[in-house]
Amino acid sequence: MQTNLADFIRNTPDGDEADAILRKCVHCGFCTATCPTYQLLGDELDGPRGRIYLIKQMVEGADVTRSTQLHLDRCLTCRNCETTCPSGVQYGRLVEIGRKITEQKVTRPFGQRLVRRLLASFVPNSALFTPAMRLGQHVRPLLPKKLRDKVPARQRPLEWPGAKHQRKMLMLAGCVQPSMMPNVNIATARVLDALGVETLVAPEAGCCGAIRLHLGYNDEALDDLRANIDAWWPYIEEGVEAIVMNASGCGATVKEYAHLLRNDPAYAQKARRVVELTRDISEILLEFEETLVAVTRRRSIHTVAFHPPCTLQHGQQLRGKVEHLLAALGIEVRLPADSHLCCGSAGSYSLTQPKLSYALRDQKLERLHAQEPQVILSANVGCIAHLQSGTSTPVAHWIELVEHMLSA
Missing domain, CATH: 1.10.1060.10 (Alpha-helical ferredoxin)
Known part of the structure; x- marks a missing residue:
């Protein structure tokens, strides 16, 4: 062209x-x-x-x-x-x-400007988002359906592993996941602990930058990137093996840090190092496959439908890894006919384009239900919450199932 x-x-x-x-x-x-x-x-x-x-x-x-x-x-x-x-x-x-x-x-029309500004200020700010989510979960049965769809039921948190290990990896907790689905992070840490790896979390790290970036607040998004690099850098200097991502949307964004900060002389080199270390949890667990099989056992869940998030299969170009790992653990993994298509979550898309978002969700759920699964699994907090809002079939992160299978 x-x-x-x-x-x-x-x-x-x-x-x-x-x-x-x-x-x-x-x-x-x-x-x-x-x-x-x-x-x-x-x-x-x-x-x-x-x-x-x-x-x-x-x-x-x-x-x-x-x-x-x-x-x-x-x-x-x-x-x-x-x-x-x-x-x-x-x-x-x-x-x-x-x-x-x-x-x-x-x-933009005033209403759109207001909504987008509120989303960009509120969602990535865990100091605001967490108490609001807790309140929403407390009064969830009383909320209108449209709002209730955005507030997942509160999880009873698992126990964070307390063991120390020589091998250490750093994990991004994320901005919304700790309050919406805390067991995703805890399950990740427990699985890594069973494999002899200690999971560290930098308390100053926050939003990966995706929310503000996709809403058009580029300068603020780049500040999010720089803040995370600053929070992670002491751990990188101490030799952590990897930066673990269990939310594929965050992983896709962090893997773009080097590109997004390529013209920043103070952060370009550090951003390249961050990208080198950043890996999805599925990439990491593949290296432990034999050990993972040895430390897990079959449970009552044996048939699942898997929705691979776009940020995993298209953004990070990671296809088939989760399915392979679950199959190695004895789980029958069924993919819907349109497994390459988006579920409609797409970060804040369900709030800014609800009609299209819910049409895509319902289409995706119809094809997931056709697989007759006991559980629907995915790999991104947004996809999980979006899909769960339209079905009574449990929807969970695949790492939660792996944690559930750990031998007592």
Whole structure:
């Protein structure tokens, strides 16, 4: 695709990157076949190829309209199109550039500005989010259904392992997971403990940056990145083996730190080191597969349906690892027919685009239920909460099942 960048973006980092990405696109349209919003809406501009054309026009100086912004807003950033693309177009990075431009050039309606500002200020701030979630869980039966859907039932926390081990790994606790689903982090630590690894958590680390980044608050998102690097750096200097991610959305974002901070002389090198160390929990446990089989035993749950989050299979390009691990432990893992498609959670998408989000959720649940599972498993807190809001079948993180299988 030929491009002729406008003066406002020519010879800038975003302009250079957008130009390189656009030139890889060959208009083949393979991406439309795997785009969830295109399948729902049938509009070329609500598919990757159409959005790429809109962004091309934008960076070449065309007027940016509210309609353009709407089509970019509807994108889930699931990156399924990247997995499909034969030319290696990095659509996820391109759409973030496009969104940044629209935020600069288009004034949103007041209601949207307010909602997005509240989300960007409230959700990543655990000091605000945690007490609000606790209150919501306490009065959950009294809440309207739409609000109740956003408040998962409170878990009874497991016990954090107290043993010390020579091998140590650092884990990102996350901003919402500790209050929404605390046992995901505790189960991760307990499984690693059973394998002879101590899990450390840097208390000053917070949101991975994804929420603010995808809402268009780029400068604040980069501050989140820098704060995490500062919190992790003493542990990195002390020699932790890895930075463990058990929320695939966070993992996909942290693995982009080097790219996002590439022009920051104070953090670029540190960000590269963070990316080198960052690994999804499934990547880590594969190295312990034989030991994991030895320290677990079969329980009553033997048939599960697995929803691989987009941030795991498309964002991090990690496919089949969770399924392999669970199968090695004697679990029958069933994938739905559309396992490559998004469930509609997509961070704050269910709040900013509820109609599309719930249509995708219901479609996903129909195909998960067709597998007749005892439990539905996933690998991201947002997906788990979103799916659970539409079904009575238990939905959990797969690491919770592995922890449940640990020998007493």
